[in-house]
Amino acid sequence: xxxxxxxxxxxxxxxxxxxxxxxxxxxxxxxxxxxxxxxxxxxxxxxxxxxxxxxxxxxxxxxxxxxxxxxxxxxxxxxxxxxxxxxxxxxxxxxxxxxxxxxxxxxxxxxxxxxxxxxxxxxxxxxxxxxxxxxxxxxxxxxxxxxxxxxxxxxxxxxxxxxxxxxxxxxxxxxxxxxxxxxxxxxxxxxxxxxxxxxxxxxxxxxxxxxxxxxxxx
Numbered sequence: 677x678x679x680x681x682x683x684x685x686x687x688x689x690x691x692x693x694x695x696x697x698x699x700x701x702x703x704x705x706x707x708x709x710x711x712x713x714x715x716x717x718x719x720x721x722x723x724x725x726x727x728x729x730x731x732x733x734x735x736x737x738x739x740x741x742x743x744x745x746x747x748x749x750x751x752x753x754x755x756x757x758x759x760x761x762x763x764x765x766x767x768x769x770x771x772x773x774x775x776x777x778x779x780x781x782x783x784x785x786x787x788x789x790x791x792x793x794x795x796x797x798x799x800x801x802x803x804x805x806x807x808x809x810x811x812x813x814x815x816x817x818x819x820x821x822x823x824x825x826x827x828x829x830x831x832x833x834x835x836x837x838x839x840x841x842x843x844x845x846x847x848x849x850x851x852x853x854x855x856x857x858x859x860x861x862x863x864x865x866x867x868x869x870x871x872x873x874x875x876x877x878x879x880x881x882x883x884x885x886x887x888x889x890x891x892x893x894x
Contacts, residue, residue, distance in 0.1 A: 682760035684736065685710040687728040687753065690893040691743045695883035697795050697822055698850050699776065704747040705740050709761065712753040714780050716803040718828060718856040723892065724753040733764045737771070749776040750792075756783040765789050782808045786816050794821040795852075801835055802828035802856070814843045821849045824879070828856040833868055840876075851876040857884055 687708040694704040710728030740748060748768055755761050756779050768775050769791040779785060781796045788794060796813060799805040823845060825836040845851055853876045855862050866878055883894040
């Protein structure tokens, strides 16, 4: 393998509207990497577990350039499973892209260069993956980072509140509360947030409302 041009296992590369995080609504190029070490109950990208093609980081960068978009989100699956992702990030940094990376929170986020905004899931109990969290990641969060709770039930909601208090998350990063699509109504979660005066941002998966019948490439 060429150390200056390593290979990544890529599921898909596409341009869409960022559907989640506090950056929801902006045009963005997504690089979805293959492979995930978690199996969340509500996962909507199970096709990324195994499907993909080996592509060099230089080829990926060339593909991104074609889209003419300054925002790039590296996602999965779990992108931190592939060490060469840091090479891609460093190349993107040199060309002045704004870089986001979505991670499931089970792998040490310190492997990532400082140039990225890390959007880290904190897996709630209904995901079935809460025991897989690397809680040491909390202390490694930067001000620009965001943490995301995907809520499927009142049990998840109450658990998330306890985690926020325990780790003083409001002092560390932007907190996002999202609804597990199809598991509960957004207005229910909105009502709980308003009743409890939580210092969080409610997020919807915009792509599912814009393209409800399209599973990939959005």
